Amino acid sequence: MTNQKALVIIPTYNEKDNIEGIIDRVFHLEKEFDILVVDDNSPDKTAVIVQKLIDEKYPKRLFLLNRPVKEGLGKAYIDGFKWALQHHYDYIFEMDADFSHPPHKLVDLLTVLENNKADVSVGSRYLKGRINVVNWDLKRILLSYFASIYVRMITGMPVKDTTAGFVGYKKDVLQSFNFDKIEFVGYAFQIEMKYKAWKKGFKIKEIPIIFTDRIKGKSKMHGGIISEAIWGVLKMRFSKNI
Numbered sequence: 081m082t083n084q085k086a087l088v089i090i091p092t093y094n095e096k097d098n099i100e101g102i103i104d105r106v107f108h109l110e111k112e113f114d115i116l117v118v119d120d121n122s123p124d125k126t127a128v129i130v131q132k133l134i135d136e137k138y139p140k141r142l143f144l145l146n147r148p149v150k151e152g153l154g155k156a157y158i159d160g161f162k163w164a165l166q167h168h169y170d171y172i173f174e175m176d177a178d179f180s181h182p183p184h185k186l187v188d189l190l191t192v193l194e195n196n197k198a199d200v201s202v203g204s205r206y207l208k209g210r211i212n213v214v215n216w217d218l219k220r221i222l223l224s225y226f227a228s229i230y231v232r233m234i235t236g237m238p239v240k241d242t243t244a245g246f247v248g249y250k251k252d253v254l255q256s257f258n259f260d261k262i263e264f265v266g267y268a269f270q271i272e273m274k275y276k277a278w279k280k281g282f283k284i285k286e287i288p289i290i291f292t293d294r295i296k297g298k299s300k301m302h303g304g305i306i307s308e309a310i311w312g313v314l315k316m317r318f319s320k321n322i
């Protein structure tokens with residue numbers, strides 16, 4: 081398995097307080113990952129910080145995709161996936177900028193794919209009857225947990241943490257997707273990616289992580305994302321477009 085390349089895609093909107101720290105952490109892991117930051121023209125100038133890091137510190141391993149307007153996580157990831165395939169990455173990861181996803185677990189997510197234990201690896205908060213979330217208020221824990229049960233009931237998909245945003249894909253999974261047919265942008269986007277991968281026959285494996293809510297910066301979650309997920313899951317279940 082020589083010359084296999086791994087890429088972590090980090091979507092950002094106003095992450096100036098987190099971005100440098102998270103990039104440094106990924107570049108100090110024991111396995112080699114390149115990073116693509118996909119920024120939606122953050123008013124706090126996150127992209128300027130990233131460009132400076134490219135110019136001065138990581139010219140070969142750090143990349144930046146500037147998108148002109150904020151269009152949500154899903155659209156940013158789709159542009160990132162297309163970029164990753166064009167640049168011949170073998171393993172492609174999704175990770176938030178805000179340290180909610182422990183960066184060292186990227187190594188485990190990659191190992192699962194390298195050993196052919198799965199085509200999609202998911203950093204999961206809800207395994208073995210536990211809810212491994214730190215610093216979320218009860219409302220948000222319950223919302224996320226019951227959302228995951230709801231999605232499993234409707235779709236039958238054997239994944240506990242269906243809204244997880246800490247995910248690794250082998251490149252053939254992403255190559256099999258028609259990104260023009262991906263409909264959703266928020267949590268529903270994460271559900272849709274897993275659902276379609278599962279429907280196409282790819283193997284999904286979850287590994288446990290502890291999710292810690294962000295310390296710096298603000299969440300971009302809002303009500304629209306939740307209703308998109310509730311209705312979107314039903315729509316997806318009865319749609320023929322896989």
Ligand SMILES: Nc1nc2c(ncn2[C@@H]2O[C@H](COP(=O)(O)OP(=O)(O)O)[C@@H](O)[C@H]2O)c(=O)[nH]1
Nearest residue numbers: 091092093118120151152153156176177299300
């Ligand atoms: N490019 C881009 N990134 C986004 C957008 N919305 C959220 N993000 C990023 O997606 C990640 C998760 O968002 P966050 O606000 O932490 O959501 P939460 O963890 O569900 O509260 C963070 O890295 C955000 O900066 C967006 O519209 N465009």
Ligand SMILES: [Mg+2]
Nearest residue numbers: 176178180294
């Ligand atoms: Mg977050």
